[in-house]
Amino acid sequence: MSETTDTSTAPVEPELTETATDERDRNANRSTTPGSERFKDFISSGWAERDEALPPARAQAAYAAARRAAVSQAFPGQRLIIPAGDLKQRANDTEYPFRAHSAFAHLTGWGSDSEPGAVLVLEPEGGEGHLATVYFRERAGRDSDEFYANPAIGEFWIGPRPSLAHVAADLGVATRDIGEFDAVIDRVDTATLVLREADAALTERVDHARIRFAAEEALSTNAQDAPFSLEVGADHEPDGELARVCSELRLVKDDFEIAELRAAVEATSRGFTEVLSELPRITAEVRGERVIEGVFATRARLDGNDVGYGSIAAAGPHATILHWTRNDGPVVPGDLVLLDAGVEMDSYYTADITRTFPVNGTFSDVQRQVYEAVREAADAAFAIVRPGIVFREIHAAAMQVIARRTAEWGFLPVSAEESLDPSNQFHRRYMVHGTSHHLGLDVHDCAQARRDLYMDGVLEAGMVFTIEPGLYFQPDDLTVPEEFRGIGVRIEDDILVTADGAENLSAGIPRTADEVEAWVRQAQR
Template identity: 70%
Template sequence: MDSQAHPELTSTKLTSTELASTETSSTIVERDAADDDLANRGAKPEADAPRATSNRSTTPSSSTFADYISSNWADREETLPAPRESAAFAATRRARISAQYPGKRLIVPAGAAKVRSNDTDYPYRAHSAFAHLTGWGADSEPGAVLVLEPTGEGHEATLYFRERAGRDSDEFYANPEIGEFWIGPRPSLAQVESDLGLATEHLSAFQEVLASCDTDTVVVRDADPDTTRALDERRRRSASPATGDDPVREADDALARDLSELRLVKDEWEIQQMRLAVDATARGFDDVIADRPAIVAHPRGERLVEGTFNRRARADGNTVGYDTIAASGPHACILHWTRNDGAVREGDLILLDAGIELESYYTADITRTLPVSGTFTPVQRRVYEAVLDAADAAFAIVRPGIRFREIHAEAMRVIAERTAEWGLLPVSAEESLEADKQYHRRYMVHGTSHHLGMDVHDCAKARRELYLDGRLEEGMVFTIEPGLYFQPDDLSVPEEYRGIGVRIEDDILVTAGGAENLSVGIPRTADDVEAWMRNAG
């Protein structure tokens, strides 16, 4: 995926109190007796459910029904799993962040589900910092919170989440947000404790933590806005008189930065996840090429490309790591083309930028540009090989100790040289590369690399001196993705170039002696791509 950042989706969510307040008075009166009976039995009234829909609910609420539905269930056999492989690595990460915050309570929420429309949610994804510190990925529980409580020699970690409800509660059948009748079984505290190697508590106990928070509490602000607002109020009440600065916000921003920088160097388990994500993505690319006849025949062939790849993502992983870019013809010149509603025509190129995210949340990010007919035209091949030369030149300098920005500079050197050779620049390549010129950047405005891991643009909150100006270390994983994009209406280039967009993107691991291209097995040279197209099916 090209290295321009995507804005994150945000949404608001009504609290149970706000939802209840939308009920009419007649509705409330009609249910008072049933709610009182449920409350007396320790059950949770449906109106208090986080996503109650009482204006159209037909769920029975009588005590007779409640007694009946809570009876005649088989005993559950609770098996405690062995700790998952990621648990030990997550513990090491927690120890590292603990050492940076002695005496501070750290709160890392997973975040709530985000509303898509009315009472339907987007597929749930926990905050990456939470997943990184717990080892809990696609199977994590919405609303969970990790708390690192300071002790004399570090921190004690406790995971708070909403344990499954007993069959004597109405939650399991009347709560469409978290009830097992609606979303399936949920794990017990004991199961998660065994699985993740973390002490666990019911989410209700987290309220006691909130009540005791002061200015020595630091939170990942963007993970759960409701938790952050509650903490801000408590921390500011206990703070010293204002001095013009906001020490609470500054501490939170520092934690976000430090957690982001914690992911700059991947551990052994993370690197293995990256390899698996790349392997799955390679199979997705194979699937797309095998479906070429149907894709070309459909008036919205780009949608078939997207669907074919996404099918593999769901089969071999959790989902796609980002919206698939299936950009055919001139659409390939649009860096973030995700509408994917165009035709895929013989004679054009199609730029496929896609990656599969695993259950662990680690994702690949790979781009290949393919000739739809199976063979590059001479001008298409010329552009393609220039981009490949830029990618190879950038890869050739990767080793521990160089600065991250040098990768981009090396790719840009080749882009400037090729576009100057073709007579597209008003000056020489050397002059264009000067900081106050940059004519060649008209045809590649994005960056060449970004870190990769749990987020497709990983470690985004790291300090510039550790990211763009940082020195490479063994275990870093990032993309190399130069491109050339000649817009269909760009009069600065000859007509034969117009409408051609090419990007080649690979996932790179820094090794002790240099680098490894994790995605090198996906055909890259023009000849290999043409053979790939011929032999598919």
């Protein structure tokens, strides 16, 4: 089955998306855009010719085609609708930066340059295979009001937008204007599937179309007196199957994905070192954690699309709060900083790395004791990684070390062996989170995969995941000596399963206590 570019259809005058209409309405009472015919004639003329040269297909296009073929094989004869999603309102007429749904990005190869409101449709072709088409809003002609008067999609406001032909060549997939997507809705039947979570408004249209089709089918078969129902909504099981397949397809990364993850790790490493170089400024600010966040975010925007998730810049006792993202506290010499951050590339692939370092460049004896115990747990988990083991074994290996060390320190009411019994787990008081999660387009990638392929899944070469044990002693935890209270340590690395073992993609970022101390001091010279 081949996918051909189809741009022969004449452009359809587009209707505004719900988001674009909402923004136009929210903007109406402060609009001063001229509306005279003479102005319209003037603004639509005198423009240089556009460069219409078509680009070669991007490197990811061939990989995306292979992924679509895998999804096609899983759903023979069924129409599949995978939206990118649309802009989301932040406040009044401002939106959050757009990020396409990860499944859409994976199956099209379209990343940070993707268009809000785009939709990938896999249309069944005869007996086998699907024809893939990406629907999105064609750029407005300079003779249209949209070009200069619409702040949501006009090029005067948001810059140049791609043509259908440009995207078709770039992604190696057929394209059509979003105005033609109504014809897809008209063809929706009860076998049509939609990725529900990507675009609520579009999903609702598909639901109504499926109900309408089923009702018409019932009437056409003279079954109008028979009870009719079609289950749709958040728990619509067939749609869940599409989400599951799209998620499981990302469990094993291809060569392009691995290269992007390597690049994300390299950029993240640069961001960490730049944070350390700014420690004098960081410690001078009342909200020094915000400076850490800002320095890293600058690197993320320079090298990639953005941060892959809300950075955790947790200093002192804030490091004991697992998802501390307020980042509004001081950074005090003598304390530790737990920095959990990752650069997301323009392809959307993200790193997820944590390092814990002493603000003044030297661990105290207790800080070093905790730090090296966490590193021992991380190293024990990494040591067993190879194809053929079960994913959950990684966590078990780390927990053996955490239980042993906390028992040795006298923090547990039982021995390490007794604590490891599933009916006890006392050591988990100091590390309640898991040790690993898959990594890729989402920081917690493949989250809708079946448990027997994820937590109970067997490792394969090409899988990428984190190893991230930690120890967190809350400031008011009376089960530990006072000198431990308020110390939080996590070490997180990004791991690639290879044919005969594993590679720590982030091993180049200092990990041992001695290395981290030298790193902090060197960065400030």
